[in-house]
Amino acid sequence: MTTARDLLVVVIDTRSGTSVEPGDLSLALAGAELIDLIDAGAADLGGDRVVVQAPGQAAEPAPEPATGDPLLRQAASSLVRQEPHEPVEDWLWRRGRDLVAAYLAELGTTGSAASRWRSRKPSLSIDPSALADSPARRHANDRWAAHEPVLAALAAAAGVAAADGGDPGDGDPGNGPGGHDELADLGDDRVVTVLAAVNEAVVELAGVRQRRAVEAAAFDNIWRAV
Template sequence: MTTARDLLIVSMDVMPAGHPVEQGDLSLALAGAELLDLADLFALTLEGDRIVPGPAPSGLADRQLTEAAAALVRQSPYESVEDWLWRRGRGLYAAYLTALETDGGVTREHHRWLPLRTGRAAAADSPDRRAAMERWASGEPVLAGLGVAARLRDEAPEDLAARAGDTAVTVVTAVDDAVTELAAVRQRRSIEDAAFDNIWRGQ
């Protein structure tokens, strides 16, 4: 299991049906999780906010993490963490959800009166789900920090730098900034759409 997949599974369990996670927010957090997993594999280091690739890891079992490693920019001046989040994060939630579903890790609600429509996705009961939820419940700092950045939880882990290192702080902070920026874009579009609707109503 990877941090990104753990984060996806957690997001299905901790968010109530009436308040689903924003897919864009989670896509950014998943991209950040990939960076931290690749850093743990010594496939990259950070110099300031720049992602410096290391040797390409071999034999990775996770398809998405393999794709992430291949997607690292290997030419100087290298890519910033922020640029990576926006580039790699595009559509990443859907990609991870599809992969998890293909592996049998997702169940969907079915309504008897709408047999052809599938409902909300939920994590299937499995050892992977139990491991992800145990990691979440323990307050493991990397997963908890990404969870706060993705707006899955309110309380940030204490002493993230001391417990997880400067790389984790840099990535989690970048994810939080990007999610905040995305929320501002959504709000601006909502205001613009409302103003447009009012024009058509003659207001």
């Protein structure tokens, strides 16, 4: 099971008291995919840009991720291979578009749940009974219960409360679960860069939602005054 699938399982299984925004979760899923691609050697970072070949291996083709996961293979095939390479945040926005619906369909929760995500409802709680019990599901929940730093940070970005019931964080990868102290133990600055980009994109998206809400309220007030 990939980190993105683990993240979606966590979102579904911790739905009580938690409401996630589809856009936030899509950005976090895209970040999870990129982290797995980096770990598999299918992608690398050059500063804040996603590169396909690791330094010194430009003449060699990037390896395919060692996984049977179709969505992760799709993510690998969509990597920009030409210079200038794509910034991490641009990858998140491009790859994240409607990514929640794609993962719900792969998990078998098609029907009304997936269609409601595609219709871009502001938030959605999915009944955990929609997800079959399996070793992969238990593995995801074990990672969550163990406060695995990467999964915790991605879940916090998506708006999922911490496994201990605490605050999911404030959009800063240094605060809340999976903060700088925990992530420093990973020994990979590339992962920290991706997580920071996810949080920045989520904050930007929240700003867009807030502006649209203000504009809609102002428009309503104008019509009331007519």
